[in-house]
Amino acid sequence: MTYLNNKQTKDCCGCKACYEICNHNAIVMKTDALGFAYPEIDENKCTHCNLCRSVCPFENGDNVKFDNEKSVSVVAVHKDSEVCFNSSSGGAYSCLCEVLDDGNTYFAGVTIDENFKVYHDISEDYKIFRKSKYVMSDTNGIFKKVKACLEEGKRVVFSSSPCQVAALKLFLRKDYENLITVDVVCRGAPSQKLFDECLKYTEKEENNKIIKYIFKNKKPVNGKINCRSCEILFENGKSVCRDSKSDLYLKFFNSYLCKRESCNSCNFYTPDRVGDITLMDAWHIEKIYPELNPLEGVSAIMFNSDKVKNILDEMKKEMNTYDISTQKLIELNRTLRIAGPHNTHRNLFIKNYLKGKDLRKNIESSLKKSLNYAKIMAIKKKIFHK
Ligand SMILES: Cc1cc2nc3c(=O)[nH]c(=O)nc-3n(C[C@H](O)[C@H](O)[C@H](O)COP(=O)(O)OP(=O)(O)OC[C@H]3O[C@@H](n4cnc5c(N)ncnc54)[C@H](O)[C@@H]3O)c2cc1C
Structure with a gap:
């Protein structure tokens, strides 16, 4: 289902992939009274090529997911307390970036500026993306920026909500060896x-x-x-x-x-994930490891694709890790199974x-x-x- 066909607000996450892919500038984003943006097609400019529909994560998101039965999972807390302090959970995102930061890597994620605007950006410094901002981010032309970097041969680590990760993968229309995608488990956000x-x-x-x-x-x-x-x-x-x-x-x-209307009906509250890596809070982990306190921030990580399976060994050098099966993780974290209702x-x-x-x-x-x-x-x- 896509909003582009049915105009149902529950079928649009506002990722703007359709807006960015259109070569004819036939799509404008219009913001409603609550501040949520939706695409509108200008029929005078539209050539009916359907590219816009092909990149819609609500229409095609299921096609870019990994089978969770092949995922490897772990619970982890960064050994460096400064990293934990500056992270939402246990600092898994920072650790991942540290491991991948080889001088030829760009990081794309969500940042916040001095006017509290929450938006996507790309940078050689991953630290500007640390910490969750519980606001719907403006993707801000990120898909084209990521593509340009990938085409130049740079490695890109793109971390975002699952709908936005799916949007990027659909926008690119092919797999890039030098792209690593990270979806942060998400229960939706206001505008x-x-x-x-x-x-x-x-x-x-x-x-x-x-x-x-x-x-x-x-x-x-x-x-x-x-x-x-x-x-x-x-x-x-x-x-x-x-x-x-x-x-x-x-x-x-x-x-x-x-929260945005579509955040109750998106197709990403599933154990099959869209990122090569999935990051989340390890809520309820004290039931298995009483020494861990999720209120202090504990990460749970799923490694979903073959591309990233060797990264865990590197991350283990920087993080204290605790074994957990993917099935147990899915049981503990309900956002991997069902939508948080409105x-x-x-x-x-x-x-x-x-x-x-x-x-x-x-x-x-x-x-x-x-x-x-x-x-x-x-x-x-x-x-x-x-
Ligand atoms: C809106 C939202 C809702 C969430 N809901 C849940 C939940 O219900 N259950 C759960 O287990 N985890 C949830 N998370 C994920 C969790 O809060 C942490 O972001 C995640 O565990 C990573 O933490 P970290 O310590 O590894 O790294 P951090 O340094 O905290 O990493 C932050 C990462 O989040 C990304 N990010 C920040 N803000 C946004 C945003 N507005 N949109 C998209 N990406 C963003 C950054 O690009 C960066 O990669 C949510 C995150 C967001 C942004």
Whole structure:
């Protein structure tokens, strides 16, 4: 299914591969009132070559996946605490880049600038891509940039959400020996516009300008690290660490109140992965290895293609690794199996947002009424005592 045929917003992840591949500039991206971009075909320029449809990850994503039965998995934490501190999980991404950084390698991934714009870029310095930004990234012409580098004979390590990795592979239309793709397990994200508005709201409440917003904060609060929190730095020097109860954006993000419509229906919540390598949080790993604490950041890694199977030995020199079967990993990490559902009050939130209701009141009143996944699980636990 592709939005280009049916105009169903659930069938477009906004990757812009169709926009980038069109040689006739027949596609424009239009942004809706929530800040999500969708392609529109200009019939006067369109030659009906169908290239745009061929690169759509919703239409053809299944064709570029690896069979998980051949994947090799491991749980890992980087030995260097500085790397762990600057990573979302256990620093697997940094370790992978360190191992591959041979002077002829470019890294493409998602970065954030001083105006909090989240976008794809390509660089010889992988460090600008560290840490998850829980916002829908603007792919920003990345597919052409990656292709140009590959054609020049440079190695490229492209890391992104699975839909964007599938989009790149479909865009390239052939396998490049010098390309390594990394999909970070993803449960969806809200738009840049909604992120910006939450930050503006926070600035107004604090009467202070935000100069930095750091996701997945690893600074200890009351002696404990909780990587689900964020750190905000203000212009007047104030710095606060907040979790999803106290930070407006994290509250909004974690409640699935308005992630992109397609993030509930994408075809990448599957054990068969699209990247040569898959990175994720090793949630629930303490059930197998009680000495590991996922709240401090522990990585789980799947090596899915033959191209990357020898990298694990190199990574083992830099990371403490723990054995796990791919089947066990799939059992532990539900995002490898099923979509994180939309909040039951998503529509109510959107209706009030479009009416211009105060953002905090809208988020909080929608959440009061809603049954999100955590609440459903808590109710089930009460009823079934398990
Ligand atoms: C929107 C989003 C939702 C996620 N949801 C889950 C989940 O439900 N379960 C789970 O196990 N893991 C999830 N992750 C992955 C997890 O948070 C870590 O990114 C992953 O484990 C890698 O961590 P690391 O320590 O190895 O490296 P890090 O240094 O943290 O690596 C960050 C990597 O993420 C990429 N990245 C950052 N922001 C984005 C973005 N907005 N879009 C696409 N790619 C991005 C960068 O290019 C880089 O490769 C999610 C990530 C994102 C971005």
